[in-house]
Amino acid sequence: MSEAFVHFIQAEQALRSSRRLQTTLFTMLFFGALIGAVIVGEVRIDTFIEGLPSFFNYISATLPEIHSSTFLTDIKEWYWGLGRWLWMLLDTITIAFLATIIGSISAFILCFPASHNLMRNPFIYHIARRSMEIFRAVPEIVYALIFVFSFGLGPFPGVLAIAIHSTGSLGKLFSEVNENIDHQPLEGIRASGGNWFQVIRYGVIPQVLPNILSYTLLRFEINIRAASVVGFVGAGGIGQELMFVIRQFIYVDISAIVLLIMIMVTIIDMTCEKLRHYAIGKEALF
Amino acid sequence: MLRLDNIVKNFGGTRAVNNVSISIPNGQMVGIIGRSGAGKSTLLRLINRLLDPCEGQIEFENSKITALKGRSLLQWRARCAMIFQQFNLVGRLNVLTNVLLGRLAYHRTLPTLIKHFSKTEKAMAIHALERLDMASTAFQRADTLSGGQQQRVAIGRALMQDPKMILADEPIASLDPHNARKVMEALRCLNQENGITVLCNLHHLESARMYCDRVIGMFKGSIAFDGTPADLTPAKVCDIYGSDEHDEELEEAFGSTFNLDVSSLDREKSFAAA
Ligand SMILES: Nc1ncnc2c1ncn2[C@@H]1O[C@H](COP(=O)(O)OP(=O)(O)OP(=O)(O)O)[C@@H](O)[C@H]1O
Ligand SMILES: [Mg+2]
Numbered sequence: 001m002s003e004a005f006v007h008f009i010q011a012e013q014a015l016r017s018s019r020r021l022q023t024t025l026f027t028m029l030f031f032g033a034l035i036g037a038v039i040v041g042e043v044r045i046d047t048f049i050e051g052l053p054s055f056f057n058y059i060s061a062t063l064p065e066i067h068s069s070t071f072l073t074d075i076k077e078w079y080w081g082l083g084r085w086l087w088m089l090l091d092t093i094t095i096a097f098l099a100t101i102i103g104s105i106s107a108f109i110l111c112f113p114a115s116h117n118l119m120r121n122p123f124i125y126h127i128a129r130r131s132m133e134i135f136r137a138v139p140e141i142v143y144a145l146i147f148v149f150s151f152g153l154g155p156f157p158g159v160l161a162i163a164i165h166s167t168g169s170l171g172k173l174f175s176e177v178n179e180n181i182d183h184q185p186l187e188g189i190r191a192s193g194g195n196w197f198q199v200i201r202y203g204v205i206p207q208v209l210p211n212i213l214s215y216t217l218l219r220f221e222i223n224i225r226a227a228s229v230v231g232f233v234g235a236g237g238i239g240q241e242l243m244f245v246i247r248q249f250i251y252v253d254i255s256a257i258v259l260l261i262m263i264m265v266t267i268i269d270m271t272c273e274k275l276r277h278y279a280i281g282k283e284a285l286f
Numbered sequence: 287m288l289r290l291d292n293i294v295k296n297f298g299g300t301r302a303v304n305n306v307s308i309s310i311p312n313g314q315m316v317g318i319i320g321r322s323g324a325g326k327s328t329l330l331r332l333i334n335r336l337l338d339p340c341e342g343q344i345e346f347e348n349s350k351i352t353a354l355k356g357r358s359l360l361q362w363r364a365r366c367a368m369i370f371q372q373f374n375l376v377g378r379l380n381v382l383t384n385v386l387l388g389r390l391a392y393h394r395t396l397p398t399l400i401k402h403f404s405k406t407e408k409a410m411a412i413h414a415l416e417r418l419d420m421a422s423t424a425f426q427r428a429d430t431l432s433g434g435q436q437q438r439v440a441i442g443r444a445l446m447q448d449p450k451m452i453l454a455d456e457p458i459a460s461l462d463p464h465n466a467r468k469v470m471e472a473l474r475c476l477n478q479e480n481g482i483t484v485l486c487n488l489h490h491l492e493s494a495r496m497y498c499d500r501v502i503g504m505f506k507g508s509i510a511f512d513g514t515p516a517d518l519t520p521a522k523v524c525d526i527y528g529s530d531e532h533d534e535e536l537e538e539a540f541g542s543t544f545n546l547d548v549s550s551l552d553r554e555k556s557f558a559a560a
Contacts, residue, residue, distance in 0.1 A: 185375060197399060
């Protein structure tokens with residue numbers, strides 16, 4: 001055996017044992033964290049098993065009685081408020097839609113100063129970064145609660161709450177996209193006398209636009225769910241109605257509304273996924 | 287006339303450009319040669335002010351380039367167009383738009399952001415593309431073109447800048463011989479027909495000899511040679527590229543047809559040693 005080969009074997013073994021040490025360390029850390037979480041979260045199997053029957057009882061209590069002989073009339077009775085609920089669903093979709101538009105536009109404006117490869121001025125960079133962090137650190141429902149207190153019940157506080165949270169989350173994703181671009185086109189534009197805005201407009205945006213569109217559509221899917229939930233604190237849409245029927249123990253209405261929400265979310269998820277694939281494969285629109 | 291006066295550029299501890307002073311009269315075509323890391327690219331970037339020198343002055347027609355700021359700096363960059371080894375086009379935009387980007391410095395910001403260029407500028411762009419034999423690709427995405435075609439689009443963009451000077455950083459290093467010739471001929475043609483000064487970093491001595499009026503050799507950041515291609519004797523080449531004997535870089539610089547020269551150079555050196 002040559003000397004170089006012996007060295008190689010030794011180096012490889014050293015590398016492997018250091019890897020093994022790392023893996024063991026991480027495994028221990030992971031299980032430690034898991035056990036800690038179970039204790040703090042009061043996760044208990046016996047409570048779970050004890051509670052399981054009442055969970056199923058609740059679910060079955062919300063289900064309507066449907067007989068095959070009177071199938072149509074039963075369904076009609078179950079969905080007695082279909083027209084009303086559809087309008088509320090539309091409200092929810094509108095809340096999500098507006099919030100996504102407002103959120104993605106403000107994220108788009110903030111993401112360029114928040115990309116360290118594009119913004120050389122550390123002051124502006126940190127302001128943009130930190131503001132996005134604050135926007136996404138607070139959950140939508142908390143913003144919604146605050147805005148319902150200050151602006152009153154209805155969809156407006158819901159839109160505002162979701163828009164702010166989206167700005168923070170999308171802004172972070174957008175600036176990560178910006179940080180992974182190819183810099184040669186930017187240099188070409190800078191060398192021919194383009195200023196910062198022109199470099200962004202022609203060097204960065206054509207490269208990042210497909211990803212930005214894709215993330216925005218994904219956010220719309222998430223915001224549809226968020227818009228259903230902010231209604232719980234009075235911020236409009238189907239959620240407000242769902243909270244009402246839960247509080248009033250109008251059992252069958254609960255299942256009717258939840259099923260409607262599930263159908264809406266599925267349809268929108270599927271449509272957005274199609275659009276996303278289309279956006280990524282497309283040439284520059286700009 | 288472009289004048290560089292004792293230009294120094296350091297990157298951390300390394301000195302990339304060391305006390306360079308040169309004057310270049312308008313309309314000259316200058317080849318800059320030297321081994322990898324000699325500071326050729328840095329020198330061009332300093333002239334275009336993509337980089338700022340640590341010491342020294344750059345003057346052009348008696349105005350101080352090193353003192354420019356803001357809008358006048360951007361306009362200077364437009365007047366000395368750069369060509370890059372990797373073309374530096376925006377791949378997802380079409381050829382025409384890429385060429386029009388050469389006009390950015392001549393507009394207020396807002397109209398350019400909505401891609402507003404005048405009819406005259408579009409006509410200029412088509413004319414430039416025609417001149418470079420690229421008009422048929424005007425609406426193709428830039429990243430669908432071959433390297434040689436992309437480089438010619440980049441030259442088109444440079445032309446739109448209405449440049450006094452073109453700084454080309456190894457414009458043919460990633461092209462095959464046929465395309466390399468087309469690109470060098472295009473640069474030479476702009477130099478002779480439009481009177482544009484051309485500074486061109488080159489890897490191959492052969493192309494410097496063939497196309498340039500003047501050759502500048504750099505070695506470790508300093509000027510090691512400055513003269514006509516005819517002055518460039520094997521001994522001088524040896525100075526520029528250092529003097530290791532079996533040096534791949536040296537042989538590569540000469541190109542395959544010059545291998546004979548390299549061996550005669552070795553002989554010359556051994557004579558000198560003896
Ligand atoms: N942005 C930078 N940061 C740090 N060092 C740099 C930078 N640019 C260049 N250098 C260093 O400066 C020196 C000169 O580099 P330069 O790119 O000008 O050489 P070159 O002659 O163009 O070489 P090549 O033929 O490989 O392109 C090198 O040592 C390089 O490592
Ligand atoms: Mg270089």
